[in-house]
Amino acid sequence: MNVLYITYDGITDHIGQSQVAPYLIGLGKKGHQITLLSAEKIDRADIIDKYKMKFAEAGVEWHFVTYHKSPPVLSSMYDILHMRKRAKELIQKNKIELLHCRSYMASLIGLHFKRTQGIKFIFDMRDFWPDAGREIKRFDVENNFLHKSVYKYFKKKEKEFLEESSHIISLTEAGKLVLQGWKKEGMKIKSPISVIPCCADFDVYDRSNLDPQALENMRQSLGIIGNEFILNYLGSLGPAYLTDEMMDVFRTLLQKKPDAKFLIVANNDHHLAVEAATRKGIAPEKIIVKRGTKNEVPYLIALSNLSLFFIIPSFAKQACSPTKLAELLAMNVPVIGNTKIGDVDDILRLDLNNSAVVKSFTNEEYDSVLSKVLPKINEGNNHIRESSLRFSLECGIDSYNKVYQSLNSN
Template identity: 40%
Template sequence: MTEVLYLSYDGMTDPLGQSQVIPYLEGLTKKGYHFHLISFEKEIPYERDKELIGNLLRSKNIEWHPLTYTKRPPVLSTLWDLYRMKSKGAGLIRKHGISLVHCRSYISGLAGLDFQQRFNIPFLFDMRGFWADERVDGKLWDVNKPIYKIVYAYFKKKEREMLFKADGVISLTENAKAEIESWKVRSTKKLPITVIPCCADLNHFNPANVTKEAIDNLRTSLNINGHPVISYLGAIGTWYMLDEMLAFFAVFLKTYPHATFLFITRERAAEIIAMAQKLDIPENAIKVMSAGRSEVPAALMLSDLSLFFIRPTYSKKASSPTKQAEIMGMGKPLLCNTGIGDTDTIVNKYHCGMAIDLSDPNAFDAAIKGMETLLKTPPEQIMAGASSYFSLDAGVSKYESVYQSMLKKV
């Protein structure tokens, strides 16, 4: 088997690791790759799920080397984690005869650059987005402060170096690929960029695997009586426009007064309800459900439509919302905003929902005007779009092709 070192600054006990790392590694393991996985785990989810994830990875023959994520102080904590990633990774390279290093995002990419130089091992720069620009757009780095101005400039310089030196590059979107190519990082030949969106396990996100009994039990436990049901899936944080989503629902209620807004999220329930109350949304119209990955398909089946608005900043050219693949896999129409990666292109191509321009003051009214047609979108049509664009099997095959191309260069 080909030994691969996989570096992730995201944790495997986080939802992102479970949806966007482990399924790919499982698929690639079946194709003859043996993974040594280094990840950085946050304390609370790690203590909660370390046995569950550890057993899962062992059952897939994936060697897991979890390290503790360091949160503070800013900048120095990241440097410390990078040092530990390099130290652990170098030991695994020496011990196991690693043939390829797969680097998920920028911090891991810095380690990949180091290993390429020290051990002459090819590395894959799996970008996942414009990370440095995301930190600025998300107001995590204030470039008006000297320290963050220096850090941002450093990572933009390293971004170009990683793109230039990587043996393979993964972009989540065609939009980002076009943007990167406009930077002209290489003057003589094109960058080896492959577009692989955030795919979904369409065996897991499949209506056929959710029983009517499970849906009815969930409806009863959540006390959902209204119709239609709009769902929101995932974290409520920096990028997700909670105010605007609730504002849309407040307008939606004028046409559909018995509607319910179901938030499928593990966080900030009290904040969601408090913000809804400020908009005079009835308390019984808002439901918040904390769901693990295994519970999400049934929760989505409760809904008639799924909604997400994401801040359309520069860095979001490179974003591929995982939730889009999962929602489409369940055959649910979606309402989203334009300016996020390839999202609106996919919506229009597969006729699976509606993408609105949030800068248009009439956008909400236009969306509600088209709602009756949207709610009648055939689930089979949406699922076919998911299968065509977001299939995990197709994503795994693309990764395998990239791996093979990189290994041929050695």
């Protein structure tokens, strides 16, 4: 099938490298003719050159426009218009049969060509993007008229995407339930809804593929001594994450394992973790904060005994599928998360992956959960990877391939 994949998230961004490029390369191997159109930060020439070669070897035809960050709103409008013009040229040149649009910005283009040329259009929604923006004040609808206007515009477009797309992809079953609820309330959703979570490359996130000496070098560079118990946080820091509450969990862990250290792997705002630890009276030597490169992350995970993430529960987070979850489970690392985040309540289970979900942010709950998880870890974690294969890249590619095949046969 001739597919034009459109994403406003660039391949030069981490999310493009983990959640776009591998899937498209895999779908190309399934026999689909893939054309990719993205918006890129052109100052990252080394990454662009690397992926030009990767895509060329895989038969993926890559085109991109320059991403602009400012002025707000106007720069995005300019980029989308530029992408729409380029998309029109590619549709004609490559005889495009399907538009696969990642999230809301790209779907503005997909909807346009569905209406004007009748081309099938996948709304790969990722999350409830307008509401996610409202919740973290990217759209400050209460205090900023422009933000309120943009939010209302995208809520209107969201309805149109859902009602006019040929297929809808949700990251979570919880998100799908929301859409089914909207349908019962009168929204004219006619297209099938598939659930495809964020996946990880299980070849990359595989302990047996790591260099033992490189792992030991990483251990020494971080000051990890002997068999110290390592709690891990992997991901971003900021307003959507409960850093103080995670420090409370670590304090509870220290009562059970006094030698424990908290390894925080984040590429932004390290001061937030340091300040939270200080507020909670945690000794500085107990906290390790590191910026991890793509190649380093599997090693950093491998040094960990247990991982933790707390995300502020909200309406939008019902559609959240943390990429880190697939990466951690692939590496046989159990996870403690919090309730009402996507499908986390169903995924993290003591009987399946030595993991658990915190139902409330209290010290009593943290103690209870740790008292259940730590004995399971002592029994062994080697089964976690095998029980998590539905989050493998291969499984994700197969799921997208089934969607493409269903649209090709209609």
